[in-house]
Amino acid sequence: MTPSVAHDHSPLLTVRGLARTIGLRKLFAIDRLVIPRATAIVLTGMNGAGKTTLLRMLAGLEPAPGASAQWTDAHGQAHDAPLSPLPPALRQRIAYLHQHPYLFRTSVRENIAYGLHARGMPRDEIARRVGEALGWxxxxHLQDTAPEYLSGGEIQRVALARAKVLEPELLLLDEPTSSLDGHAREQVIGLVGDLAAEGRTVVMICHDRELINLPGVVRWxxxxxxLDTHHP
Known part of the structure; x- marks a missing residue:
């Protein structure tokens, strides 16, 4: 799916009733969360505030009982459905990147191609997309390499390529540079900037000042x- 165009000012996704309680503690309660199109968003907060839980709920990786999602499809048709389980139409539009990405015990190329095979895409289209993602x-040069021989920065870049190749409209990134330093960190920051510049919505948990200070980034x-979505 191609990224949403920047001049469409309708929300990419609106979620209502998003809440999580652990024991007697209310982790968060968000009545209405509007996720805009073509926007890079940094999500900050103290450790334990629930940032990862929030992203995982949006990605359908954790239950979100009582929450609902509203969105408009590529044909302009409005949809309203429970967020949990994540509707298939949304699952196709969202990609989640864990802080410590897991790669399958196969080649880099096959890791990137995995989601496309799962969608039943023609092999020639898979080859084209994977080739572009490898280059991006x-x-x-690592396409035939097994994950155990990759550095931390290389693993993060492969994981970003595996997400990008699915052409999601919403990317949820959990601390994409937290375990990196030096040149590896700079490479990943560049790729995240590319994703935002393409017109995709990127929501990233982050304490990296360089990512936070990328041009046009909104801070939550x-x-x-x-959840304060108007934080300076």
Missing amino acids: AGVS KLGDGV
């Missing part, structure tokens, strides 16, 4: 059970 992430802050 700067890992073409989660704390004391409240």
Whole structure:
């Protein structure tokens, strides 16, 4: 699916009733969360505030009982459905990248192709997309390499390519540079900037000042059970 165009000002996704309680503690309660199109968003907050839980709920990786999602499809048709389980139409539009990505015990090329095979895409289209993603992430020379021989930065770039190749409209990234330093960190920051510049919506948990200060980045802050989407 191609990225949403920047001049479409309708929300990419609206989620209502998003809440999580752990024991007697209310982690967060968000009545209405509007995720805009073509926007790079940094989600900050103290450790334990629930940032990862929030992203995983949006990605359908954790249950979100009582929450609902509203969105408009490529044909302009409005949809309203429970967020959990994540509707297939949304699953096709969202990609989630774990802080420590897991790669399958096969080649880099097959890792990137995995989601396309799962969607039943023709082999020639898979080959084209994977080739482009390998080049974009700067890992073409590693395409036949097994994950255990990759550095931390290379694993992160392969994981970003595996997400990008699915052409999601919403990318949810959990601390994409947290375990990296030096040149590896700079490479990943560049790729995240590319994704945002393409017109995709990127929501990333992050404390990296360089990512936070990328041009046009919007800052959200989660704390004391409240999500502030107008944080300076």
